[in-house]
Amino acid sequence: MKTQKIENAADQNALAGAATANASKRRRGATSSKSGNKGTKSKQDQLVVLLSKPNGVRVAVISDRLGWQAHTVRAAISGLRKRGHEVTTSKSQKTGEMVYSIIAAVEESEAEAAEVSS
Known part of the structure; x- marks a missing residue:
């Protein structure tokens, strides 16, 4: 399968921003009260x-x-x-x-x- 080349700089920034947002969601989910955090x-x-x-x-x-x-x-x-x-x-x-x-x-x-x- 060929990977699609991203030519537009705005598309590259959007892709990088989406990856950062997903990583941020994973970090926030790890600190929720359901993960066993007894402090809250x-x-x-x-x-x-x-x-x-x-x-x-x-x-x-x-x-x-x-x-x-x-x-x-x-x-x-x-x-x-x-x-x-x-x-x-x-x-x-x-x-x-x-x-x-x-x-x-x-x-x-x-x-x-x-x-x-x-």
Whole structure:
């Protein structure tokens, strides 16, 4: 098979730029949290930490901290409920916003109760 000769200087630069971009993507992928990097927390983990605060947290605060829109916050909280976390809601007296707080995961609280009783 013959290789095609690149005659245009702009085409040569574009080809070199594409190779650099692909190499950059590979490097970024190697540092993602899925590669075993334990130093960074996922946004779900960050959400659990925020919801674990004693007085809970408002949707606006979660949106600001995680960079999510309000409907994404509510969907993520729904997902936590499906995974067994007990999430309570109340209304902020000052702003009227919903305040969410997490008590504990069902499995975690049962495991802790079993450890205490033994």
